[in-house]
Amino acid sequence: MKEQLKQLSIYQAGKTADELKSELGIAGDMMKLSSNENVYGPSPEVTRTLKQSLNLLYEYPDSHGTVLKQAIAEHYKVKEESILLGSGLDEVIMMLSRAVLKPGDDILTCENTFVQYQHHAVIEDCRIVTAPLDTGKFDLQALAEKITAHTTLIWLCNPNNPTGNYFNQSELSAFLTKAGEIPVVLDEAYAEYVTAEDYPDSFSLREKHPNIIILRTFSKAYGLASLRVGYAISSDEWTSIWHRVKLPFNVTSLSLKAAEAALKDQEYLTDVRQNNAVERQRFYASNISHYLLPSQTNFVLVKTDDINELNDYLLTFGIIARPTPVGVRITIGTAEQNTVVIKALENYFSTK
Ligand SMILES: Cc1ncc(COP(=O)(O)O)c(C=O)c1O
Structure with a gap:
C-alpha cells in the first residue's frame, strides 16, 4: 500500500433511514436531510426520458457524451472542447487531482470545506495548505496570503459546503489576479440554488483568467x-489534459439522457430555486435564525457547541441531519418537513 493511504479512512455514508428507524424505534417517517439532495426530485421530463431509454442498457455509452456536451456548450455559450464530463463531481475532482498533482506539491484551500479536495491531495502525496473560513465563506484575502511557489492547485468552494455562505464577484476577481498562473478550481455545486445578485458570474471571468x-x-x-453526472469547464488545453486520465465509459447512457432532459427543463429548475429560496427564508425568519450561518444553498448550518447532542435530539423527531466539525448541517426540505425541523430547533434552543 502507498504509505500516505494510512492517513485515510474509508468514506462512511450516514445510516439509511430504515436502519435509523429500527434502531431508534421511531414509528413515523424519517426525513433524510443529511446529503443536500433535491427534495422535489428531478423534472418529470427526466422520468419520461429514462423510461424511453431502457433499450440502451446493453450498449456501452457514448464515451464523449457528445449530445450532453453540445447541450451544456449551448447553455453556457462555451465550446464543447472546454467540457469534461464525470461520474459526479466526485470523479471530476479525482481526475483533476490525478492529472496535475505530483508528490510534494501543495494544494491550497480553506478549512471546513468539501473533503474530497484534501482526500485526493493525500492520495497524490501532496501537502495541504489551508486558510480559515470567514463567516462560513472562503476568506479569499487570507487564502491569497498563503500562495507560494509550491502552490500547484487551488480549490475554492462557492457557496461553501458545509457552511453555505458565498464570496462575490469582486472578491473572486481580486483573488484570481493574485493567483496569476496557478490553476484555480471553482466548485459551484450549489450555484443553481443561489439567489444573491452579486454571486460571481464565473463564466465571464474565463477570458481574463484562462x-x-x-x-x-x-x-x-x-x-x-443517484445518476452521477458532473462536469468541469476550463480552457481547451486544460480539458485535453483531464481527458488523458478519464475512464473510457465513465458516464452511463441513462445518466447522459437524464442530464440532457434535466438541462432542457429550465422552467422546472427555476421553480426548484424559488421553492428552495422561500423555504430557506423561513429558517432565517424563525426564532433560531441567530444560530444559523448565512446560506445561499439548499442547506443551513446550525452553530452549536453540542453538535452530537443536537444531532441526536433531531433524530428523535425523525430528522436525519449531518453533524460536521463546525455545526449540524440540515438540508432544506419540503414545507411540511421544514415546519417540523424549525419547531424541533426552536424547542432545542429554548432550553439553552
Ligand atoms: C461542494 C461539493 N462539491 C462536489 C460534490 C460532489 O457532487 P457529485 O459527485 O454528486 O456531483 C458535492 C456533493 O455533496 C459538494 O457538496
Whole structure:
C-alpha cells in the first residue's frame, strides 16, 4: 500500500433511514436531510426520458457524451472542447487531482470545506495548505496570503459546503489576479440554488483568467444525485489534459439522457430555486435564525457547541441531519418537513 493511504479512512455514508428507524424505534417517517439532495426530485421530463431509454442498457455509452456536451456548450455559450464530463463531481475532482498533482506539491484551500479536495491531495502525496473560513465563506484575502511557489492547485468552494455562505464577484476577481498562473478550481455545486445578485458570474471571468476551472453538477438542484453526472469547464488545453486520465465509459447512457432532459427543463429548475429560496427564508425568519450561518444553498448550518447532542435530539423527531466539525448541517426540505425541523430547533434552543 502507498504509505500516505494510512492517513485515510474509508468514506462512511450516514445510516439509511430504515436502519435509523429500527434502531431508534421511531414509528413515523424519517426525513433524510443529511446529503443536500433535491427534495422535489428531478423534472418529470427526466422520468419520461429514462423510461424511453431502457433499450440502451446493453450498449456501452457514448464515451464523449457528445449530445450532453453540445447541450451544456449551448447553455453556457462555451465550446464543447472546454467540457469534461464525470461520474459526479466526485470523479471530476479525482481526475483533476490525478492529472496535475505530483508528490510534494501543495494544494491550497480553506478549512471546513468539501473533503474530497484534501482526500485526493493525500492520495497524490501532496501537502495541504489551508486558510480559515470567514463567516462560513472562503476568506479569499487570507487564502491569497498563503500562495507560494509550491502552490500547484487551488480549490475554492462557492457557496461553501458545509457552511453555505458565498464570496462575490469582486472578491473572486481580486483573488484570481493574485493567483496569476496557478490553476484555480471553482466548485459551484450549489450555484443553481443561489439567489444573491452579486454571486460571481464565473463564466465571464474565463477570458481574463484562462486558468479557472468551473465545476457544476446535476446532483443538487437538477435532482439527479443517484445518476452521477458532473462536469468541469476550463480552457481547451486544460480539458485535453483531464481527458488523458478519464475512464473510457465513465458516464452511463441513462445518466447522459437524464442530464440532457434535466438541462432542457429550465422552467422546472427555476421553480426548484424559488421553492428552495422561500423555504430557506423561513429558517432565517424563525426564532433560531441567530444560530444559523448565512446560506445561499439548499442547506443551513446550525452553530452549536453540542453538535452530537443536537444531532441526536433531531433524530428523535425523525430528522436525519449531518453533524460536521463546525455545526449540524440540515438540508432544506419540503414545507411540511421544514415546519417540523424549525419547531424541533426552536424547542432545542429554548432550553439553552
Ligand atoms: C461542494 C461539493 N462539491 C462536489 C460534490 C460532489 O457532487 P457529485 O459527485 O454528486 O456531483 C458535492 C456533493 O455533496 C459538494 O457538496
